[in-house]
Amino acid sequence: MEFNNFLKKQLNGIKDKNLYRKRYILPADIIDFSSNDYLGLKDNPETKEKLCKKIKNLALGSGASTLISGYTETQKQLEEELAKFKETESCLVVGSGYLANTGLIQAITSEKDIIFSDELNHASIIDGIRLSKAKRVIYKHNDLNDLEDKLKREQTTGFRFIITDGVFSMEGDIVPFDHLKTLADRYNAVIIVDDAHATGVIGEGKGTVFHFGLKPDENIIQMGTLSKAIGSYGAFICGSRTLIDYLINRMRTQIFSTALSPVQNFISLSNLKILQKEPFRREKILKLSEYLYRQAKEKGINLTYYGTPILTLIVGEEKKALYIRDKLLKRKLFVQAIRPPTVPQGTSRLRITISYKHTENDINYLVNSLKEILENYDG
Numbered sequence: 001m002e003f004n005n006f007l008k009k010q011l012n013g014i015k016d017k018n019l020y021r022k023r024y025i026l027p028a029d030i031i032d033f034s035s036n037d038y039l040g041l042k043d044n045p046e047t048k049e050k051l052c053k054k055i056k057n058l059a060l061g062s063g064a065s066t067l068i069s070g071y072t073e074t075q076k077q078l079e080e081e082l083a084k085f086k087e088t089e090s091c092l093v094v095g096s097g098y099l100a101n102t103g104l105i106q107a108i109t110s111e112k113d114i115i116f117s118d119e120l121n122h123a124s125i126i127d128g129i130r131l132s133k134a135k136r137v138i139y140k141h142n143d144l145n146d147l148e149d150k151l152k153r154e155q156t157t158g159f160r161f162i163i164t165d166g167v168f169s170m171e172g173d174i175v176p177f178d179h180l181k182t183l184a185d186r187y188n189a190v191i192i193v194d195d196a197h198a199t200g201v202i203g204e205g206k207g208t209v210f211h212f213g214l215k216p217d218e219n220i221i222q223m224g225t226l227s228k229a230i231g232s233y234g235a236f237i238c239g240s241r242t243l244i245d246y247l248i249n250r251m252r253t254q255i256f257s258t259a260l261s262p263v264q265n266f267i268s269l270s271n272l273k274i275l276q277k278e279p280f281r282r283e284k285i286l287k288l289s290e291y292l293y294r295q296a297k298e299k300g301i302n303l304t305y306y307g308t309p310i311l312t313l314i315v316g317e318e319k320k321a322l323y324i325r326d327k328l329l330k331r332k333l334f335v336q337a338i339r340p341p342t343v344p345q346g347t348s349r350l351r352i353t354i355s356y357k358h359t360e361n362d363i364n365y366l367v368n369s370l371k372e373i374l375e376n377y378d379g
């Protein structure tokens, strides 16, 4: 009783600060500008048809973790295809991006090591660092001068790791990976790059390393998700054969967690192949993203835009972000209001994502609606 009252009070505090969150089931007729289904693959008819034909021969669950008896032919095939796609020796598929980051960071770091982490990295990276015994050093967002100062200052007898999002999930900007790699080589650091939002989108769809014309090497660990542009569920870590072998033996979130279902792996593999053979999907979203930026600018709305399908309207106050979201919803447009702790205090925003399913008309409707709503907002 007392505990429930405590929770109620906490919730009231969250509501008072305009930070209360609830889940939405979006009606079919709404235009969703918040999904990470960038390439429109989450209900791809080709994959659905293939799955219908195959389903009788697929187990619905994996039944155990991979080290017990849950490793399946579908996971093996998916790992091989991902390693080829990411041009690495090997790949490990795991349950989700959250499990990938938390498990990876904890598994490969020790108390002698130092982790250098961008201040705007995803929560799963932050939590992975919390689970690690290594020293944590935060550098300013995409600020390589600050990173270099810290690399110079922090001495260790262990290893150095630099961890960064490839495309930042709530900003949409891209890490300057070429310069980061130069720094990493100079200071003998291993890079972990989280390509959750880069996979399928930049570098011809292959992610951040390729966007900068670089090639993977054994000091780059590429992590990515299967749940965003690939339109399925799960995640992967690509790197050297030795790294993957080590993770199979030491990464707690994959050792002590049931393997993905063969059905899910089948969907991931099919969509990954479509992503590679249909580059027009990626080309369309990049064009539409620029179109949105220009249309908004013409109407006096300044969106942040960095050449990716994540654009933001930073409004600062939570109340204003909620007001805009709710008014858009009434017009059958969904743009989620992103508030702390997902983004820093004072930077609440509307995060707009572009999908292959959108049209120029959808974007015109969004921009016109935003203009009217902003004009009518009186604080």
Ligand SMILES: Cc1ncc(COP(=O)(O)O)c(C=O)c1O
Pocket (backbone or CB within 6 Å): 096, 097, 098, 099, 101, 122, 124, 165, 169, 194, 196, 197, 225, 226, 227, 234, 235
């Ligand atoms: C940058 C980044 N990393 C990791 C994740 C976690 O991935 P998952 O949703 O598969 O747990 C997300 C989003 O969910 C993300 O945006």
